Amino acid sequence: MCDIPDPTVGPDDVLVRVTFAGVNPLDNMIVCGEVKLIVPYPMPLTIGNEFVGVVERTGTQVTRFSAGERVYGRMPLDSIGAFAQFVSIPQSALEATPEYMNDEEAACVPLTALTAWQAYEFMHVAEGGRLFISGTTGSLGAMAVQSHATWASRCLSVVELPAGGACSTWGVTTFVDYKTQDYATMLSGMDYVLDTVGDREIGKEMGILKRGGILVSLRGTPNGAFARRIGLPWYKRLLFDAAGMRNDRLGHRRGQRYAFIFVCAAAARMARRYCISAERSRINS
Structure with missing residues (x-):
């Protein structure tokens, strides 16, 4: 110390x-x-x-x-x-x-809750859309599922976790047991994918995403679009253009969009919205 x-x-x-x-x-x-x-x-x-x-x-x-x-x-x-x-x-x-x-x-709430809300707002989740959330046994994935409660009336969700019963009150409609099932063979036509695992799953996740869909990654490789969005200098933009090229090209070939996000600092209104959704979940559980 x-x-x-x-x-x-x-x-x-x-x-x-x-x-x-x-x-x-x-x-x-x-x-x-x-x-x-x-x-x-x-x-x-x-x-x-x-x-x-x-x-x-x-x-x-x-x-x-x-x-x-x-x-x-x-x-x-x-x-x-x-x-x-x-x-x-x-x-x-x-x-x-x-x-x-x-x-x-x-x-344990602010960082993961703000990250999840930033991802949902970046996706512009629409009425009736289908959302897949990977890696929901981790802290970020678990918070993303809970934060989803406020979006439940708009979006049908699929999550990947060992046992789905614990999340049944959070607006989730389908569960994939990652220990015994492979979502890549079960799912297709998803409008949105929220990736909390990283590059090793990006290819499979894009495989279940429909043409025109968007994949937002919280753990994948940052790309040039991310660097420009947060105002990084030109040399870092070039570096991230090269680093994220694989995922960008994979999405382009499929008519999809790959995006990386890093939680923003000034997002108090998201915390307020999380408090509302968490309180509703607590009351309804």
């Missing part, structure tokens, strides 16, 4: 005393340098992307929170550091912690 200076609190910032911080695969990816082309974090670095805590004090322009409130959030991409006693974070990246969640539970 080491001591670091107390965080600076700007006019629009909230100083939060952290009670719990979530640990995610992303933290390990950052330490191993796997996302340095997307976010080049300087070392040494205090890591930690999501947390829950209590407001200590607020900046002069903060209107949404006051001292003593329970809050949770996902740290901005360029200033992570939730594995600390205190964090300073813009008020737009915070939400009030739902009363039905204890701190330990709430600390």
